[in-house]
Amino acid sequence: MIEIRQLQKNYQDFHLDCSLRVEDGMITGLAGKNGAGKSTTFKAILGLIxxxxxxxxxxxxxxxxxxxxxxxxxxxxxxxxxxxEYLAVEDLIPVMKNLYTxxxxxxxxxRCERFDLPYHKKIKEFxxxxxxKLQINLALSHEAKLLILDEPTAGLDVSxxxxxxxxxxxxxxxxxxxxxxSSHIATDLEGFCDDIYLINDGKIVLHEDTDVLLGKYGVLKVTEEQYWKIDRKYIIAVRKEEYGYRCLTNEKQFYLENYPDIVVEKSGIDELILMEKKEK
Structure with a gap:
């Protein structure tokens, strides 16, 4: 559906260099902290920049x-x-009819009923x-083959x-x-997407199937002494902590089997966002 190859966008203090692919029939997530380049990528896809x-x-x-x-x-x-925002929901219906066959x-x-969206209330009062919810309803209203959703769950409660x-x-x-x-709420992406890209400072730093990310990735919590003794070939990012080191690995099972004395925890998207750079 979407193919991006080395997309470039330069601002005074930001440079985007992004490649990603959205396959037919797939849900692809783009994760990253605020300012990482998610919205810039979306706007470029849509021709808005x-x-x-x-x-x-x-x-x-x-x-x-x-x-x-x-x-x-x-x-x-x-x-x-x-x-x-000076329109009401009922005012949007003739507009949508003219825009979408x-x-x-x-x-x-x-869906307005399902989302409790009043027809006659002006949108500025929402x-x-x-x-x-109204934006999402509009996006779903015309049998689109592709949805491009930038932080669609922002402002919504858990339910x-x-x-x-x-x-x-x-x-x-x-x-x-x-x-x-895209979403800053990691659990939304982890429980919903087939694959996930991680973007940081305008660059894609990781792409992985969600099942692999949740199944094979993990976090090691090790002391200074343990850090220098373990095999670090499967460590992809490191953070210095008061107790020693926090290490991200894409081979959690290797460390569970070979280093039973160290703490190995599950990882997720939040951990990937926090641990952006690897220390040698």
Whole structure:
């Protein structure tokens, strides 16, 4: 669905150099701390900013060559919605009908009921969570083949987040759809995505299937003495702590089997974000 090859974007204090791929029928996550480059990548895919180099393809076409009917196949949620807050939900229905030939008013209204979105209230009076629910509802309303979701669960409580993710799982059921999603809430990505990219300072520093990440990766907590005695060939990042070292490994089982005296804990996306640089 999406192919990005060495996408370049330069700002005064930031440089993006990103490559990633979203396969047909897959849910791909983009994780990273605030300012790492997630939103810049999304905007470049959508043509909202001009890239300084590299290539972006969507549906097998260069982003600049996408036709209106191609763009209708994309559902988008960005942090800046672009929706006039002086409109009410009911005002958006004729707008969507004009923009999308496959706008499904019936399912849109059903999700408004499900999300408790009032038809006649102006959007400026919505809470942050309600605005996010409306954005997601709009993205799902026109039978898109590809969803591009930048922090779609931001501002939602735990119950609403799970309801949203269930709705996105239902969206994926036909099998020919894809999602690219970013989130600072690690558990959302870990329990939802097929594969995950980690971006830091504008660069992709890791790409892994989610099952592999959760199954093979781990954290070693070792003293100074233990650190210099263990085999470090499977350690991919290190942080100095008061007690010694905190080490990220992509071969957790190796250390469980060969070093029974050291502490080995499970790892996840949060740990990857925290441990960005490897010390030799």
């Amino acid at each position: 001009r890239a300084d180099g590299g290539e972006v393809e969507v549906f097998g076409k260069k982003a600049a060559d996408l036709r209106t009917e191609d763009r209708e196949q994309m559902g988008v949620v960005l942090s800046d919605s672009g929706i006039s 496959k706008f499904d008013e019936k399912s849109f209204r059903e 809470s942050t969570g309600m605005k996010r 609403a987040r799970e309801e949203l993710l269930d709705m996105l799982r239902e969206y994926m059921e036909p099998g020919d759809r894809s999602i690219l999603i």
